[in-house]
Amino acid sequence: MQKEGERLIPINIVDEMKSSYIDYSMSVIVSRALPDVRDGLKPVHRRVLYGMYGLGVFSNRKYLKSARIVGDVLGKYHPHGDSSVYDAMVRMAQDWSLRYPQVDGQGNFGSMDGDPPAAMRYTEARLKKISDEILSDLDKETVDFQNNFDDSLQEPTVLPTKIPNLLVNGTSGIAVGMATNMAPHNLSESIDAICAYIDNREITIDELMQHIIAPDFPTGGIIYGYDGVRDAFHTGRGRVVLRAKVSFEEIGNRNAIIVTEIPYQVNKAEMIARTAELVKDEKIPGIYEIRDESDRKGLRVVYELKNDAIPNVVLNLLYKYTALQTSFSVNNIALVDGRPEQLNLKDIIHHFVEHRHEVIVRRTEFELKKAKERAHILEGFMKVIGTQDSLDKAIAIIRHSANPQAAKEGLIEEFDLSEIQAQAILDLRLARLTGMELDKIRDEYDAIMKEILNLEDILANEGRRYQIIKDELIEIKEKYGDERRTEIDYSGGEMSIEDIIPNESVVLTISHAGYIKRTSLSEYKIQSRGGVGNRAATTRDEDFLEYIVSATNHQYMLFFTEKGRCYWLRVFEIPEGSKTAKGRAVQNLINIEPDDKIKAYIRTNNLKDTEYVNQMSVVMVTKNGTIKKTSLEAYSRPRVNGVNAIEIRDNDQLLGAYLTNGTSQIMIATKNGKCIRFPEEKVREVGRGSIGVRGITLEDNDEVIGMIVVNDVENETVLVVSEKGYGKRTAVEDYRITNRGGKGVITLNITDKTGNLIAIQNVTDEDGLMIINKSGVAIRMGMDEMRVMGRNTQGVRLINLKKNDEIAAIAKVEMDKDVEEAEENEEGIEGENQPANTIAQTENNSEHENSGDEVENSDSEE
Missing domain, CATH: 2.120.10.90 (DNA gyrase/topoisomerase IV, subunit A, C-terminal)
Known part of the structure; x- marks a missing residue:
């Protein structure tokens, strides 16, 4: 019943549902499920890294309780359930989930068998060394910041990563009306492709594929057939068929199929259990026993065969009916300027290079501003303490002043200084007035002036900026680059019944x-x-x-x-x-x-x-x-x-x-x-x-x-x-x-x-x-x-x-x-x-x- 003073506004329920659902879906798309094309991170992952950055748990510091990290991220930046933060952080620490893990976890962080991690009160974490590169230059005004959920703090809208994170680690997420599923790639190959793009902006995708050959999954395995890879690189969509890496051995008087690498995102325990069911139901004949012999040294699953079984036939049945062969459906959707877009390989590289270029410009501008501020102070030093006479005058002014403000005004008037320069003179320790320290000030001023010229040249010369991007990427490659894990079987294709x-x-x-x-x-x-x-x-x-x-x-x-x-x-x-x-x-x-x-x-x-x-x-x-x-x-x-x-x-x-x-x-x-x-x-x-x-x-x-x-x-x-x-x-x-x-x-x-x-x-x-x-x-x-x-x-x-x-x-x-x-x-x-x-x-x-x-x-x- 309408109360006095209230006014009812009739609205069309269809219009209201449309408007509300669009608002909700855009919130999920932008603020939860899709990564930013620049740093390859979703908001929760960005907040975990920034929270750990704020706590100072870098790769060279001691581990911190996961509960402490989760609590800090929840309280400051991510107003959702604690499991959403902890689960994201756990995945960032799993070397079978991320090609290049970003969190260094200590304790039980789960397993390939789908075992859950220990509770956050038992585990500890710190940043991986590669994450230092993702957060590098964050304090140099390289990225924009925004208010957190209660406007009490600021958080970055994107990280100034030196790592092409979207390429090398991929991502997956289900939004509303769209989803993303991006494959991980090898860091060395990715950097080679980015450098090739910087050298030639007109480079074709096929030419880029000479550098970045195919996805490179953390669990290794074999990419079976190349058509899906080619489609994914060219269009942003493609179906990549993955197979386990297997070999044949003789164990006693029996043949055995040995699996040493399984396809990405396959639960090993579930795969073995499902295979055992198929063997029991006689869908896969010829298998005598299945054993999981995996240990800390690596994965090893043994399929021991019956005496009359043909190993290749059994293997092809395993490929057909079990997760020894799966497919990874690539769907490269990421946020570009806040809007979801489907991206091919060249698009992803282009947006990363543009992001790095902006970071280099903003970092250089910040460093130039700081250098000029320091040069300004050093110029004041040179005026006041450059000669013995001027130094004696300055000391006399300070001694005869009634208070610091009077001393500052006296210095400004006598030496034609700015307020900043005058304050810097007053803040000088007496030790800096020795002859040796004066020489150091002059040397520092000369170095600063050279640095200012260098920074101004960088800002004026686009070619130099892109060369810096390349140099930094090559340095990253030397530090963190490794060999690809996933092999490619170019002759493979869609498996047909002939294979079994x-x-x-x-x-x-x-x-x-x-x-x-x-x-x-x-x-x-x-x-x-x-x-x-x-x-x-x-x-x-x-x-x-x-x-x-x-x-x-x-x-x-x-x-x-x-x-x-x-x-x-x-x-x-x-x-x-x-x-x-x-x-x-x-x-x-x-x-x-x-x-x-x-x-x-x-x-x-x-x-x-x-x-x-x-x-x-x-x-x-x-x-x-x-x-x-x-x-x-x-x-x-x-x-x-x-x-x-x-x-x-x-x-x-x-x-x-x-x-x-x-x-x-x-x-x-x-x-x-x-x-x-x-x-x-x-x-x-x-x-x-x-x-x-x-x-x-x-x-x-x-x-x-x-x-x-x-x-x-x-x-x-x-x-x-x-x-x-x-x-x-x-x-x-x-x-x-x-x-x-x-x-x-x-x-x-x-x-x-x-x-x-x-x-x-x-x-x-x-x-x-x-x-x-x-x-x-x-x-x-x-x-x-x-x-x-x-x-x-x-x-x-x-x-x-x-x-x-x-x-x-x-x-x-x-x-x-x-x-x-x-x-x-x-x-x-x-x-x-x-x-x-x-x-x-x-x-x-x-x-x-x-x-x-x-x-x-x-x-x-x-």
């Missing part, structure tokens, strides 16, 4: 019905040629394995369908299955159309490597003999729904796709045993949407069954396989080079005994061959068992087929000699190898069985 998957060799199999799986290559047993084989996969009724390829987990797979679409998968994304597993339907892994089938694949390396994708091309062939060449770059941007790779016309389908390097030779084989060879250059490169050109001219009832790309004519040979198990190796040179679009020459003499040609492959003696037939039986053999023979022959039997079984697919695989020797002796392989004399006989019979003339080529172009 071993890059082992695998076999990919795709069935006729579209089931796919990957299996470790070591699961397949090695047999000599002519063996019956062992079970490779369990397939559904009327299904059979159609495609097989060897790869490694980190490679990319490009899948091409018979309709001319291209899809992407990384090999490790393909589900793993045992040798007898049927696998997963491709439709569940990529968005392939229900009536489409995968007909070709390409293994590629990193698709983000610009040089690689522009250098390589994809060459495709269709059943009707069309060939198309497109740059791999056109397929370097994976899309979930795939892309069109080639236009397929009616009654045609895509058969194969290969990578070429621009100088390869292409060979295309047909069902009826014909083969053509021509240089890759004969096929011009076209875009992804084009249809292509004629690769081979087909006769009636013939169709293309495959294509190979030959890069090494001398060492590679051509392997052809027929559907009834016959095959042979022939030298590439047996197929003469022709123009694209010809009819080809005979590559295998087709008979009822051999069946139609079903596959062509380029192989060397070092290659292995995987053969899978339609019933799912597989055999693996080495190419060194199969000799090179003539082109126009029937070949030799590669695999014994049961009943009406036929070969479905062949693929090259890398032969592992150790596995070969170990598994050749295994028992239980279905069917023994044929005797050597039988194999020889087969080869001899084949060599002479059918010899026909070459079919002449037609060089007609499309």
